[in-house]
Amino acid sequence: MSTRITVPPGPRPGLRWIAFKLRLSGAQVKEFRDRKRQFADCMLRSGVLACASATVHPATVKEPQVRLQRHRHGTLAAYALLALLMAFGPLARPVAQQPAPATPALRGFSTSRAAAQMALEQHLQRLPDPASIEGHLRALTAAPHMAGTPASRRVAEYIRDALRSYGWQAELVGYRAWLPQPVEVHLELVAPRAVLLARPEEPVEEDAASFRTDVVAGFNAYSPSAEVEAEVVYVHYGLPEDYARLRRLGVAVEGRVVLARYGRSFRGVKARLAEENGAAGLILYSDPADDGYAAGDVYPRGPYRPGSGIQRGSILYIFRYPGDPLTPGIAATAGAPRLAPAAAASLPRIPTLPVAARDAADILAHLGGPRVPREWQGGLPLTYHLGPGPATVRMRLRMDEQQRDVWNVIAHLAGQQDDEWVLAGNHHDAWAFGAVDPSSGTAVLLELARVLGELARNGWLPRRTLQIGFWDAEEYGLIGSVEWVEQRRAELAQKAVAYLNLDSAVSGSRFGASATPSLRALLYEATQAVVDPRSGRPLDEVWREQQSASGPVPAGADANPPVGWLGSGSDYTPFFHHAGIAALDFGFSGDYGVYHSIYDSYQWMRWFGDPDFAYHAALVRLAGVVLLRLSEADLLPLDFPTYAAEVQKAAGALSALVRQRRAPLDLAPVTAAAAAFADAAARADRALRAAVETPDAGRRAAINRLLRSVEQALLHSEGLAGRPWYRHTVFAPGTDTGYAAVLLPGVREALERGDWATARREAAALAAALERAAARLDEVSRLAAAEQPAAPAPVPVGASLGRR
Numbered sequence: 084m085s086t087r088i089t090v091p092p093g094p095r096p097g098l099r100w101i102a103f104k105l106r107l108s109g110a111q112v113k114e115f116r117d118r119k120r121q122f123a124d125c126m127l128r129s130g131v132l133a134c135a136s137a138t139v140h141p142a143t144v145k146e147p148q149v150r151l152q153r154h155r156h157g158t159l160a161a162y163a164l165l166a167l168l169m170a171f172g173p174l175a176r177p178v179a180q181q182p183a184p185a186t187p188a189l190r191g192f193s194t195s196r197a198a199a200q201m202a203l204e205q206h207l208q209r210l211p212d213p214a215s216i217e218g219h220l221r222a223l224t225a226a227p228h229m230a231g232t233p234a235s236r237r238v239a240e241y242i243r244d245a246l247r248s249y250g251w252q253a254e255l256v257g258y259r260a261w262l263p264q265p266v267e268v269h270l271e272l273v274a275p276r277a278v279l280l281a282r283p284e285e286p287v288e289e290d291a292a293s294f295r296t297d298v299v300a301g302f303n304a305y306s307p308s309a310e311v312e313a314e315v316v317y318v319h320y321g322l323p324e325d326y327a328r329l330r331r332l333g334v335a336v337e338g339r340v341v342l343a344r345y346g347r348s349f350r351g352v353k354a355r356l357a358e359e360n361g362a363a364g365l366i367l368y369s370d371p372a373d374d375g376y377a378a379g380d381v382y383p384r385g386p387y388r389p390g391s392g393i394q395r396g397s398i399l400y401i402f403r404y405p406g407d408p409l410t411p412g413i414a415a416t417a418g419a420p421r422l423a424p425a426a427a428a429s430l431p432r433i434p435t436l437p438v439a440a441r442d443a444a445d446i447l448a449h450l451g452g453p454r455v456p457r458e459w460q461g462g463l464p465l466t467y468h469l470g471p472g473p474a475t476v477r478m479r480l481r482m483d484e485q486q487r488d489v490w491n492v493i494a495h496l497a498g499q500q501d502d503e504w505v506l507a508g509n510h511h512d513a514w515a516f517g518a519v520d521p522s523s524g525t526a527v528l529l530e531l532a533r534v535l536g537e538l539a540r541n542g543w544l545p546r547r548t549l550q551i552g553f554w555d556a557e558e559y560g561l562i563g564s565v566e567w568v569e570q571r572r573a574e575l576a577q578k579a580v581a582y583l584n585l586d587s588a589v590s591g592s593r594f595g596a597s598a599t600p601s602l603r604a605l606l607y608e609a610t611q612a613v614v615d616p617r618s619g620r621p622l623d624e625v626w627r628e629q630q631s632a633s634g635p636v637p638a639g640a641d642a643n644p645p646v647g648w649l650g651s652g653s654d655y656t657p658f659f660h661h662a663g664i665a666a667l668d669f670g671f672s673g674d675y676g677v678y679h680s681i682y683d684s685y686q687w688m689r690w691f692g693d694p695d696f697a698y699h700a701a702l703v704r705l706a707g708v709v710l711l712r713l714s715e716a717d718l719l720p721l722d723f724p725t726y727a728a729e730v731q732k733a734a735g736a737l738s739a740l741v742r743q744r745r746a747p748l749d750l751a752p753v754t755a756a757a758a759a760f761a762d763a764a765a766r767a768d769r770a771l772r773a774a775v776e777t778p779d780a781g782r783r784a785a786i787n788r789l790l791r792s793v794e795q796a797l798l799h800s801e802g803l804a805g806r807p808w809y810r811h812t813v814f815a816p817g818t819d820t821g822y823a824a825v826l827l828p829g830v831r832e833a834l835e836r837g838d839w840a841t842a843r844r845e846a847a848a849l850a851a852a853l854e855r856a857a858a859r860l861d862e863v864s865r866l867a868a869a870e871q872p873a874a875p876a877p878v879p880v881g882a883s884l885g886r887r
């Protein structure tokens with residue numbers, strides 16, 4: 084019996100583990116597992132049964148304590164002799180870790196290799212260890228580690244050393260980027276009374292991390308240095324329609340400081356719109372209705388943002404181009420030619436500062452003018468008014484305006500075919516401790532590297548080379564990943580198969596994903612092979628149920644859950660939008676209100692995000708299955724009929740927009756090219772089902788080379804009008820959304836602006852890109868069909884997915 088006892092956080096707020104000092108027999112273990120649903124708050128660890136008990140909130144427990152108590156929990160009470168509070172935290176394994184259910188067929192694998200692949204995946208799925216993941220998260224979040232600081236470099240070294248210990252080759256790869264840090268952040272209300280604002284976040288007694296004094300002040304990266312004093316106008320979320328409404332209401336924002344809520348678009352878009360509307364400055368704040376007390380209990384009682392919590396974040400105009408603002412399109416190496424900051428189109432021009440809800444309350448309380456429209460009212464306990472004034476603020480921001488070193492960690496595990504790379508990555512820099520954002524993803528990737536390293540030590544050699552990038556300065560504007568992709572673009576175009584991004588990977592238990600359409604089928608199949616930790620059921624089933632529980636059930640109750648489009652906001656951006664590499668991004672999310680604040684800490688994760696690290700471990704399994712299918716497949720598991728269907732749907736919507744705008748634009752060439760793409764995709768899909776069995780390695784390699792190149796055929800070498808860094812003709816982050824994707828962006832955004840000439844040019848580029856992609860797929864069909872006359876009824880390449 085252990086005598087060193089610490090009080091752990093429970094499985095949920097308000098619950099703590101009660102460990103029965105009881106070793107269960109095999110029959111009892113089986114009974115427990117069979118009746119798992121009845122004991123949702125129980126788990127087994129090394130044969131010891133633990134159940135959760137409603138108690139005081141963990142945050143209020145100050146000291147270790149031992150307490151004898153009788154506990155009744157269904158029939159299991161009969162097994163209980165005594166219970167005591169003891170550590171049952173991250174070391175606890177989820178109950179459900181049975182081998183994954185057999186998948187009927189594997190997309191891209193010949194029948195002769197499918198069984199070996201299943202065995203390999205099952206081996207991998209047995210290896211993830213929540214304790215190892217927890218150890219990484221604890222280490223990664225030990226100190227604030229903003230990009231450009233020594234702490235960020237130390238995190239990079241920790242990652243490199245861990246990877247080397249797992250048998251990977253790992254190096255730091257550095258760049259020199261424009262990375263100003265704040266020297267002075269000053270905000271005060273000067274009228275109608277004086278209040279000093281921009282107050283720091285308050286520590287919470289239960290989380291030691293929040294007492295640290297080495298966290299950067301609340302600031303928006305790339306805000307210029309400036310001093311302004313002006314009356315304030317409240318602009319709701321600061322979206323285009325919000326400014327339009329203010330104009331209709333007769334409230335002018337020119338020369339004023341606008342106060343905007345966070346949410347509904349990327350903060351850099353809010354900065355650009357404030358600038359375009361003539362504002363002198365911008366204050367961004369976190370409204371309690373969005374992620375604070377009106378949404379739920381605040382930290383440490385609950386997972387939401389306290390009234391003093393600040394959302395830091397970059398306002399770089401990444402929708403023009405991300406990465407180092409001074410070296411667009413080229414790597415920010417020491418000797419690279421650089422723009423003057425005044426010439427950089429991605430740098431914002433008006434001072435911008437984020438504040439907490441309580442600071443915003445002091446401003447809003449002193450705004451006069453008309454009451455806001457009903458739906459503009461937020462969650463603060465006062466009636467919101469538009470202004471302008473009488474609330475007047477003075478804002479003084481001083482940035483040190485300098486370049487700093489950023490450090491990526493690039494790791495690889497060499498495969499048999501080093502001319503094909505399967506890529507994964509996440510950033511490692513954080514505004515503060517960064518438990519969810521980004522370290523949950525980093526901890527998952529490090530554990531995945533350990534597990535793959537163990538497979539390699541046991542004799543497995545990946546077919547294709549695996550590469551993992553741990554990017555620096557993502558928070559500033561995707562700096563590390565963009566510079567690396569810009570530097571390696573030609574090589575990536577030749578070799579990259581796909582890129583898996585795992586940023587902010589775990590903040591709860593609800594699965595979600597975004598992907599290039601060609602990777603959706605692979606993702607669905609992989610979720611069939613992995614178990615949801617809480618229910619012990621296949622993840623795809625749980626995912627589908629969560630989707631239908633959250634909204635209207637899509638047509639056909641068995642339809643696959645929606646997979647989002649890739650917009651921007653994380654490091655898949657350069658891979659997909661600039662280099663034309665198929666990408667995907669997934670994770671488990673939950674109630675998470677502490678984004679980019681000091682409260683996104685290890686302790687937050689233990690109390691709310693993933694107390695026993697079971698969802699981190701599940702993500703290691705899922706990411707592992709995805710990477711192993713991409714690395715081991717005979718023919719790359721890409722699905723172009725789904726892609727083409729998405730393009731045709733978007734082309735239809737574009738035609739509707741043309742009619743609605745009465746635009747003098749003939750979309751027939753686009754529609755025809757989209758149809759040709761769809762026909763070619765269907766033909767290629769049929770041909771590939773037979774060709775997957777070919778023993779001819781040379782032919783397989785040639786087919787794979789072509790399959791890899793289809794995504795790149797959708798790039799336009801000159802890029803989108805006005806933002807040439809974005810080269811994909813089918814997807815781009817919206818100029819007015821920042822994070823959310825826009826489909827067929829060149830044509831759509833020109834149409835929305837009423838710019839017919841540009842729309843015409845973009846439509847021609849889009850049609851040409853779709854024709855190129857169709858031609859590559861026809862080449863795939865030709866190669867796949869060679870020496871395959873009169874193929875019998877085709878064997879499905881993958882499990883039937885009911886796509887429509």
Ligand SMILES: [Zn+2]
Pocket residue numbers: 510520521557586587653
């Ligand atoms: Zn992140």
